[in-house]
Structures are given as C-alpha cells and as structure tokens.
Amino acid sequence: GQQLNQSPQSMFIQEGEDVSMNCTSSSIFNTWLWYKQDPGEGPVLLIALYKAGELTSNGRLTAQFGITRKDSFLNISASIPSDVGIYFCAGGSSNTGKLIFGQGTTLQVKP
Amino acid sequence: GAVVSQHPSWVICKSGTSVKIECRSLDFQATTMFWYRQFPKQSLMLMATSNEGSKATYEQGVEKDKFLINHASLTLSTLTVTSAHPEDSSFYICRAGGGLTGELFFGEGSRLTVL
Numbered sequence: 001g002q003q004l005n006q007s008p009q010s011m012f013i014q015e016g017e018d019v020s021m022n023c024t025s026s027s028i029f030n031t032w033l034w035y036k037q038d039p040g041e042g043p044v045l046l047i048a049l050y051k052a053g054e055l056t057s058n059g060r061l062t063a064q065f066g067i068t069r070k071d072s073f074l075n076i077s078a079s080i081p082s083d084v085g086i087y088f089c090a091g092g093s094s095n096t097g098k099l100i101f102g103q104g105t106t107l108q109v110k111p
Numbered sequence: 112g113a114v115v116s117q118h119p120s121w122v123i124c125k126s127g128t129s130v131k132i133e134c135r136s137l138d139f140q141a142t143t144m145f146w147y148r149q150f151p152k153q154s155l156m157l158m159a160t161s162n163e164g165s166k167a168t169y170e171q172g173v174e175k176d177k178f179l180i181n182h183a184s185l186t187l188s189t190l191t192v193t194s195a196h197p198e199d200s201s202f203y204i205c206r207a208g209g210g211l212t213g214e215l216f217f218g219e220g221s222r223l224t225v226l
Contacts (some may be wrong), residue, residue, distance in 0.1 A: 035217075042117075042204050042217035043155070088154060098145065099206070101155045 006089050006102025013079055014110050021087060021105040022073040029091030032065050032072035033099065037086045046087075047074070079109050114138055115207045117218035124195055125226055131191045132221045134205030140185035141207035146178075149202040149220075161188050195225040 006023045013019060023032070031050055035043035047058050049065035049072060056063055062075045072089055089102040118133045134144055142163050147155040159175075161167040161182035169175045177199075179191040188207070192199050202222050208215030 040202075040220070040222065042115075042220045044217075098157055098160065100157070103154045 004089055004091055004100055004102040006105055008105060009103065010106040010108070012108045012110065015079060015081060017079055019076040019079055019083070019107060020073060021089075022071060023089035023091070023102045024071045025091055025100075026070065027091070027100075028069040029093060029100075030069070031092035032063070033090040033092060034061075034063050034072070034074045035088045035090060037088060037104075043088060076107075079107075081109050081111050083107060084109050115141075115205065115216045115218040117203075117205060117221050119221055120219060121222040121224070123224045123226065126196050127194055129191055129193045130195055130223060131189055132203055132205075132223075134188045134190070134207060134218050136186045136207045139208075141188070142185065143208060144182055144188040145206040146180060146188075146190050147204045147206065149204060151202075155204060158190075192223065195223070197225045199223065200225045 004023045004025045033048050034046045036046055037043045046061055047056050047063040049056055049063055052065055052069045053067050054065040060077045064073055066072055076083055084107060087105045090099040092099050114137050116135045116137055122130055124130050144161045146158045148158050149155045157170050158173045159167045159169045159180050161180045163182050163185050167180035177193055182188040200223055202220050204220040205218040206215055
C-alpha cells in the first residue's frame with residue numbers, strides 16, 4: 001500500500017531537548033494529521049492541519065502543512081519522558097476519505 | 112472515554128479458525144469505517160473502507176474473501192478473519208467517522224495471535 005516517507009525512523013534524546021520530525025509525499029494531500037501511538041493502543045490525534053501553509057500549535061507541539069501540500073513537520077519543544085512513543089504522520093484525501101500513514105518515528109527520551 | 116470501541120482487545124486462536132472483531136461508535140453514527148492492520152514496529156496499513164449498508168471497498172492486495180467486512184448499522188462494523196493463519200497475526204484497528212477530519216477516532220485496536 002501507499003505510504004508517506006517519514007523521518008527520522010527513531011530518535012533518542014535528552015529530556016528538555018527539542019524534537020523535529022517530518023513527512024514527505026509524492027502526492028498532494030488535503031489534510032495532514034499527526035498521531036501518537038503507545039504500545040498496544042490505537043493512535044491518538046495530536047494535531048490536524050487543513051490548509052496549505054497552516055502552522056498549528058498544541059501545547060509544546062507545533063506542526064505545519066507544507067505549501068506544496070506534499071509535506072508536513074512536527075516539532076516537540078522541551079521534551080519530557082512522557083513524550084516517549086511512536087509518532088505517525090498521516091495524509092488525507094477529501095476525494096476518498098482515506099488516510100495514508102507514514103512509517104512512524106520512535107521517540108525515546110532520557111530523563 | 113473512548114468514542115470508538117473495539118472488541119475483543121486481544122484474541123488467540125488456532126490456525127484455520129475464523130475470528131470476528133467488532134468496531135462500535137459509542138456516541139455518534141459512523142457512516143464510514145476504515146479498517147487498518149499494523150504489524151509489529153510497522154505503520155498502519157489501510158485494508159478496506161466500509162460504508163453503512165453497502166459492500167466494503169478493499170485496498171489492493173487485501174483478500175476480500177479472507178477479510179470479511181460487514182457494516183450493517185451506523186454504529187457497528189465487523190471484520191472477520193476467515194481461516195486464520197499465523198501470518199494473519201497482527202494488530203487490527205478501526206477508525207470511524209462521518210467524513211474526513213482529524214476528529215475521526217480510532218478504536219483501541221484488537222491484537223490477533225494465530226497459533
């Protein structure tokens with residue numbers, strides 16, 4: 001199936017550091033979403049982006065919808081241990097209603 | 112609390128048996144439900160899209176006769192893995208909603224282990 005290119009694949013950082021991850025695609029999406037998934041659970045929505053160029057924050061999280069509509073990034077500032085998990089980007093198409101997921105970024109935070 | 116509930120959370124079965132997984136929207140009507148499969152340490156892969164009252168649309172490479180999807184009501188969709196084999200062992204997650212927005216919620220997931 002189709003996938004987005006998400007990077008980095010994994011990160012191991014010190015508590016308090018900032019984190020950045022991104023997704024790129026060869027296809028245009030109408031919506032970009034960022035999720036966090038804990039082991040054995042379903043993904044939980046962090047930020048939803050609906051407009052090209054849109055920059056949205058949710059607490060320490062900031063995400064942007066790329067101007068070309070083919071990319072998005074997520075930043076986490078001042079990381080804390082509970083930020084540990086797998087982060088997924090997802091691109092959405094209004095034509096099909098489907099979400100296509102990136103491969104995920106595994107984040108580990110050292111206290 | 113969860114607005115989309117899946118049952119069972121986990122199931123272990125013998126090879127050759129069929130397993131049914133339910134996805135319920137608890138406080139809203141879900142005209143569309145999406146079923147995903149996630150192998151360990153991998154991303155979510157869309158299997159099929161089900162619309163209430165009509166046949167499901169399967170993604171390329173997903174066997175419709177093996178993964179039976181029924182969306183008989185606006186609050187319930189079921190995924191039945193028929194004649195399950197060990198390679199079907201995976202985490203199955205549904206996503207329910209009435210349109211394309213980030214507010215579409217995922218279920219908690221169902222982990223299937225086929226011995």
